[in-house]
Amino acid sequence: MAKDKFALGIDYGTESGRAVVVRVRDGKVLASHVVPYPDGVIDEKLPAGPKLEPDWALQNPQDYLTVTAKAVPMALKAAGVKGEDVVGIGTDFTASSPLPTKTDGTPLCALPQFRKHPHAWVKLWKHHAAQPEANRINEIGRARNEEFIRIYGGKYSSEWFFSKLLQVVDEAPAVYDAMDQFIEAADWIVWQLTGEEKRNTCTASYKGMWVKGAGFPSKEFFRALDPRMENVIEEKIGNDFYPLGAKAGGLTAEWAKKTGLKEGTPVSIGNVDAHVAVPACTVTEPGSLVMIMGTSICHMLLGTRKQMVEGMCGTVEDGIVPGLWGYEAGQSAVGDIFAWFFEHGIPDYIHQQARKEKKPFAAVLEKRAAALKPGESGLLALDWWNGNRSILVDVDLTGTMVGLTLATRAEEIYRALIEATAFGTRTIIEAFDSKGIQVEHLVACGGLPEKNQLLMQIYADVTGRDIKLADPLQTCSALGAAMHGAVAAGAAGGGYDTIVGAAKHMAKVQKLTYKPRKEAHEIYNRLFKEYTALHNYFGRGANDVMKRLKSLKREQSS
């Protein structure tokens, strides 16, 4: 029997980086090591001083290097794997998280003259300060009937690449002029590891208006945004993009030394956390919706044709798995809503019971909520605590709870919150369904499914579909990154030639499947009708009270 070979995956998340060592033949994760970013999410003030305005969220690119240099050797050591037995390296990143650099890859924020300039740093995916720019992009895009408007389900987000770049143009022309590149951190890290600046098609397509075979919108479009941007593609971005799983280059000597890996080890083209999770969840065919469930949910689905679906974040050929169309949708707050409730809504009697039973209060709450039947609380919520990403694409929508009485208990509110997020997922499934893109069953990964059986059962009951769980659950993005590393190596190099092949051997699901219960599903069908009526009333303009309350709030907070 030949000696085992391994692939290394590095997952660059919002708060930390994680390295995993994965056995190529069966996908077994031998070790996983997490290192938090020293500067974390920079949303109050820059390390170098200046305070940030509300809605800003930045990162320090140096942190990505720091966690790589720490996490990789620790993971290798924990796995008992030698660097020479690693055949390929894959990465995945949050997106869109772009940064401005010089020609040699130096981030502008690393230059003394730009350290105190917020626009010189990485704009993290959840940086929300470019809404005016997104509005302008949508207005001009719609007026010009640009293709990207259709690709993104009708709306380009303030979270994405060109909204963030246009904000630099608007607010910091000196930074715009000084940058030679504006590049996704997903591509920047691969550039650092290999010395090759090779950008990936995934972020370009999902966040960057790039269309396979057609490229970017025209110079006229960019000039219409701002005359200084007429030549932005040639000057700051380029026209070459590389498919997922392709080899970007070999690991540099410097990084081989830092990590204990072998110089020249193939490194895969950069990739996105939600997207690499799909094959890691065993999904390489249409029909299975992958839910990456954490603070928010990303919904990923494969299809055989181009199809505009309301409120999707993107519809991209080869966007997830080569040869298929990749659809992405999402809910902007899910775990975040429960975390909010845990902080702001847990009354004393829950804490008391938890102390008495020596359990975490969340366990007490879940047990009490699980004892309720669907509909028994009399509550119905709209899950818009952080706006609505899909299908309404509206950050100014807000959370709502109907049905409160003097008899309402904390566990009932908690259950109603879970149910509301499940109705949000069902709304997305029905949007796909209405366009003939079928969702036969669900595969979940991420941090939420592991913690919360009640939640998973409710999702099965609400959607009326089986839910399988990825294995591993929480490190599925890192596994997906490693799988892409194995593909970069190729079969000849000890890996696989295609991601489909890698998925066949390296990805698996758990035995446990959550199955919808008929009676509960029928009750939830009734409740979902009510949810949809309120969703449409508050979300589609019949009563814009949420927007007016938000606008009054802004007025009175200032």
Next chain:
Amino acid sequence: MAKDKFALGIDYGTESGRAVVVRVRDGKVLASHVVPYPDGVIDEKLPAGPKLEPDWALQNPQDYLTVTAKAVPMALKAAGVKGEDVVGIGTDFTASSPLPTKTDGTPLCALPQFRKHPHAWVKLWKHHAAQPEANRINEIGRARNEEFIRIYGGKYSSEWFFSKLLQVVDEAPAVYDAMDQFIEAADWIVWQLTGEEKRNTCTASYKGMWVKGAGFPSKEFFRALDPRMENVIEEKIGNDFYPLGAKAGGLTAEWAKKTGLKEGTPVSIGNVDAHVAVPACTVTEPGSLVMIMGTSICHMLLGTRKQMVEGMCGTVEDGIVPGLWGYEAGQSAVGDIFAWFFEHGIPDYIHQQARKEKKPFAAVLEKRAAALKPGESGLLALDWWNGNRSILVDVDLTGTMVGLTLATRAEEIYRALIEATAFGTRTIIEAFDSKGIQVEHLVACGGLPEKNQLLMQIYADVTGRDIKLADPLQTCSALGAAMHGAVAAGAAGGGYDTIVGAAKHMAKVQKLTYKPRKEAHEIYNRLFKEYTALHNYFGRGANDVMKRLKSLKREQSS
């Protein structure tokens, strides 16, 4: 100078009874003593065993006797007043709280064969299980164009006398057959104290379909409700009713002995807590809305003419003060909503701050809520945690909160709850206003105003009206009862001949007046518009989601 004379007031509340000793010449409350009802509100199971269904709320009539025998001597003792110096006794009661009795006044629930029968007990005002009966009454009343439909603002409530009686007919015909009387507890207690069964016009008019000069609806109406009820008036109720302030009789020897009062002391005709509070708040003329603010709010207003107003609980000639029309409206939960929030919605950080600052957590919450500007929370609530009494008269409406985000804090929710109840009061004021019945300023009494300055300021800001506070605040119903005791005594007996005369001498308001702040009032005008839109959407049939959720809840709870 003649020796001081005193009046005794007994206020029978929801949880307890209170006796006050009041100086007749100036209304000074010398002492006040509260005794909780031993069986309290019976809403889970009867003392004798059987469990109650949801929405039931009963009381034990024996408790009224127990608290009388304890509270009166304690109050006299605390006041240092001798029984012989008490010139008159007045009572006030919750309403409608009727009970079935035998001819001699024995409650059916005191008979061994009926002890385990829920329908044999007092149905407390907040017993909500007679909604189907109320629906039938309204349907038949409307079809027959009965006068009571107009008197009650278009809807007869499930909380009232004949809904409760019809529920007995429907569910417990044996109890119906066995009862010789179905009588308001307000009248039953006076019967016990004096040996005279003399019913009052106030509950008869506000809760019992009786109209001055016209009497009850016809036999045909009652037969239409149920053939067995054709002769209900003659058989179980009678046609004689006595005006407020009239003497029902003298105190019996037995009760003189139990209380230390003098045998034969004049006892006033039974009365209702909210109604006696009006003259105790100095109000004996149109233009001032009295708010009795506690777990709920009763709104009482005097007018010079008969006028139907949407959703009023009653429009009654001589109903509060002789010679004027008395209007009654209400909000079914106010303090109850805050109590609910205090029990179910206070997170740890509020308790922590309270411990740190050595303050009650409610004080911490109020301080934090008071620091917010109107509209700053971005929240808007519908205050229907216990249905809507006025102006929609619908117990199946429920509480709603719009505008929740991940940044929402407990004090913001608390403030939004207060604001919602203030919007509820403003809705009632505007309903009066729309019919030309003007509300120039407000006078508040009850437990809430004393505890919560923020609440009172918000009510002034939301309604745009000055609010004065009664003195005493919390015992104003008991004071009003005592004032009616003084009227039962008459001037010749050491009291007063009219309630207007008694009010002139015995009632007063505090110096403190809450005045509306212009800027806050303008913001609240905007928010009230939003409140009204949601009030009408959820409350007037555009989307009956609340009713469907409640009905599903009932279905799933059973």
